Amino acid sequence: MRVEPKGEQRTTELSVPNAKTARVDQLPNSEPSWFDQHSRTEQQPRRQPQQSERSQRPEPQRPEQTKRVDQLQAQAPARQEPPRSEQPRPVPPPRKEPRELPVTGYDEEPEDRLATDEPGGSRKPLVVVLSLLVVAALAGATVYAVNEFGGATAVETKPPAAPAVVQPLVKAVTAGGPAPSPAGVKQALAGPAGNSALGTLTGSVVDPASGAALWQQGDTTAATPASSLKILTAAAALLSLEKTDQLSTKVVQGAEPGTVVIVGGGDPTISGVPGRSVYPGAATLDDLVTQVKQKGQVTKVQFDLSRYAGEALGPQWESADIAGGSVAPIVPFMLDGGRVDQANVNGVRTGSPGQAAADAFAQRVGAPAASAGAAPQGAPVLGEIKSAPVEQLVDNMMQISDNVLTEAIAREIAIKTGNEPSFAGGVKAVRDVLTKNGFDLTGASFVDGSGLSASNKIPAKLLTDVLTAAAKPALDDPRTAKLRPLLSALPVAGGSGTLAGRYGGTAAQGKGWVRAKTGTLTGVNALAGVVVDVDGRVLVFSFMSASNRNPETEVRPALDVMAAALRGCGCS
The missing domain is CATH 3.40.710.10 (DD-peptidase/beta-lactamase superfamily)
Structure with a gap:
C-alpha cells in the first residue's frame, strides 16, 4: 500500500513484518485517511499491472517517498474502538478508489480488496442487488395476482339466481292424458x-x-x-326376422381356372358408385371387387340368380313403371335397386339389373362381359359383402317407399318361413306371419x-x-x-x-x-x-x-x- 502524508512531512519506507500488519480501517482517527489523499509518482519498484489493467485505467501518480502503515501507527495514538451497539451497523456506501493499492510486504487479501470491478473481485454487492430485484418482482406479481384473482372483488360471492321456471312446450306422450272420446x-x-x-x-x-x-x-x-x-x-x-340379420352377396371360385361366380344373396342395395346411394349403410361393389382381385387374376365372370323363383315382375305391374322409376325386375343381385342414376330416388331403373351389376363387376376386375351361370357346390368363397341390418332396411323402405327393397324383404320372409321366394311365396309368408301373431286378415x-x-x-x-x-x-x-x-x-x-x-x-x-x-x-x-x-x-x-x-x-x-x-x- 501507499499512503501520502499531509503537509511537508517527509516519509520513509519501512518494512512491515508480516505478523504486524494493519487494515485500513485500523488507522488512527486523528490522521486523515489516505483515501482522502492525492497520489503522486512513486520512485520505488512496484508490481506491474496486467495488460488488461493498463488498458482499463490510467497510471496513478505515486509519491516520491512513502511511509508504511506500521510507521504511521507508531506515531499516532492508539485507536479507540467505539463501544459496540446491539443494533446492527448500517453498511456505508462503497467509495470510488484506485483499483489497486499495493503495500510492500502484503500478500493478496481477497476479503479486504477494495476494487469491486477487477476480475476475481467480490460479487456480493451484485448478488445482493439482484436478490432484491427478484424479491421485488415476486412481491409485485403477488400483489397483481391478489388484486386480479384473490382481491376483494373476487372474494365477494353473489347469491345464486332463483331457479328458472320451466314451461315445456312439448308435452310428454303419455297414456295418462285425457282420453279422447x-x-x-x-x-x-x-x-x-x-x-x-x-x-x-x-x-x-x-x-x-x-x-x-x-x-x-x-x-x-x-x-x-x-x-x-x-x-x-x-x-x-x-x-319373423332377426333385426340384426344381414343379406350376404358372395363371389366363389368357378368350375374353370380364372372363373368366378357372383352368388346373389337378395341384397338390392349394393352401391355401385361410392357416395351416390339412397340406401344408408349399403355395401359397395368396390369392396367386393377388391377382395376378389387379391385372390388372383379373373378371366371370366358369371352370376347366379337362383336364390329367387318365379317371375321378376309382379302381377298387374306395368312395364312403364320401370322407366318411370317405380320398380325394376326383382332379382337377388343388383346395384342401387336397379337405378341408372344411383342417387335419384325416383329415377329411371334398368330392365336387366342382374346383368348390369355383373358387367360392372367384370369391368372392374378386368374381365369380359359377364354371363349367367351356376355356382359349384362347396366352392371356395373369394369375397363377401353384407347389407345393413334388417331393421335399417325396413326403416329405409318405409321412408322412401322403395318397392324393390320391399319385395326383396318379402322374399326373405318367405325363405325364413319355408315358402317359395317369389311374389306368391312372399305374400303367403306375410299373411302367415300376421295371422300367427293374432291379426285378422278377413277381407x-x-x-x-x-x-x-x-x-x-x-x-x-x-x-x-x-x-x-x-x-x-x-x-x-x-x-x-x-x-x-x-x-x-x-x-x-x-x-x-x-x-x-x-x-x-x-x-x-x-x-x-x-x-x-x-x-x-x-x-x-x-x-x-x-x-x-x-x-x-x-x-x-x-x-x-x-x-x-x-x-x-x-x-x-x-x-x-x-x-x-x-x-x-x-x-x-
Whole structure:
C-alpha cells in the first residue's frame, strides 16, 4: 500500500513484518485517511499491472517517498474502538478508489480488496442487488395476482339466481292424458272427412292405450291401399326376422381356372358408385371387387340368380313403371335397386339389373362381359359383402317407399318361413306371419308386398290393428316390442321421407306431430300412421281415398288436413 502524508512531512519506507500488519480501517482517527489523499509518482519498484489493467485505467501518480502503515501507527495514538451497539451497523456506501493499492510486504487479501470491478473481485454487492430485484418482482406479481384473482372483488360471492321456471312446450306422450272420446273425434273430423275431393273415403281412428275405436267409416271394407300396404310387409319382417340379420352377396371360385361366380344373396342395395346411394349403410361393389382381385387374376365372370323363383315382375305391374322409376325386375343381385342414376330416388331403373351389376363387376376386375351361370357346390368363397341390418332396411323402405327393397324383404320372409321366394311365396309368408301373431286378415287380398298392384285390397281396420299393436304404451303385449321400430320408420310430416314436402297451409298444425306411410296409385291415395294430440295422447289412424280429383293439389292435402285435425283434437 501507499499512503501520502499531509503537509511537508517527509516519509520513509519501512518494512512491515508480516505478523504486524494493519487494515485500513485500523488507522488512527486523528490522521486523515489516505483515501482522502492525492497520489503522486512513486520512485520505488512496484508490481506491474496486467495488460488488461493498463488498458482499463490510467497510471496513478505515486509519491516520491512513502511511509508504511506500521510507521504511521507508531506515531499516532492508539485507536479507540467505539463501544459496540446491539443494533446492527448500517453498511456505508462503497467509495470510488484506485483499483489497486499495493503495500510492500502484503500478500493478496481477497476479503479486504477494495476494487469491486477487477476480475476475481467480490460479487456480493451484485448478488445482493439482484436478490432484491427478484424479491421485488415476486412481491409485485403477488400483489397483481391478489388484486386480479384473490382481491376483494373476487372474494365477494353473489347469491345464486332463483331457479328458472320451466314451461315445456312439448308435452310428454303419455297414456295418462285425457282420453279422447268417439264423440269428440267425430266432431273434429266431421268437416275434413266431408271434403268432396276425397271421393270414397274409408278409415278408422283408434286409441292404442285403451284399444277403443274412436272413429270408423267403412273400416272393414276392403279398398286399394297402394304403398300403405308396406306396413303389413314391414310388420311381418319385424315379427319373423332377426333385426340384426344381414343379406350376404358372395363371389366363389368357378368350375374353370380364372372363373368366378357372383352368388346373389337378395341384397338390392349394393352401391355401385361410392357416395351416390339412397340406401344408408349399403355395401359397395368396390369392396367386393377388391377382395376378389387379391385372390388372383379373373378371366371370366358369371352370376347366379337362383336364390329367387318365379317371375321378376309382379302381377298387374306395368312395364312403364320401370322407366318411370317405380320398380325394376326383382332379382337377388343388383346395384342401387336397379337405378341408372344411383342417387335419384325416383329415377329411371334398368330392365336387366342382374346383368348390369355383373358387367360392372367384370369391368372392374378386368374381365369380359359377364354371363349367367351356376355356382359349384362347396366352392371356395373369394369375397363377401353384407347389407345393413334388417331393421335399417325396413326403416329405409318405409321412408322412401322403395318397392324393390320391399319385395326383396318379402322374399326373405318367405325363405325364413319355408315358402317359395317369389311374389306368391312372399305374400303367403306375410299373411302367415300376421295371422300367427293374432291379426285378422278377413277381407284382405293382395298379390305383392309393396302395394304396387292395383288389384291389392285390404280393409283400413287391418292397418290400424297393426299400428295399434306397435303403439301400445305398455310392453305387456309381446308383439309391441318387436313392432315398435315400425313407428320410427314412418315418415315425419313436413320433415322426412315421402312426407317431407307436405303439411303446409291448413294442415300445418300437423307438421312434426304426424308420422304416416303414404300410398299413391292412379285414382288412389292413402295415409296411415300415428299422431300426438294436444293432450299428449297418441292416436292411430288409417285413411284410404278413391278419387279422380287432382292428387297433388286436392286429395293428398285433404288427407293431411284430416290427420292434422287429430293433432288439434282435445277430444275428451
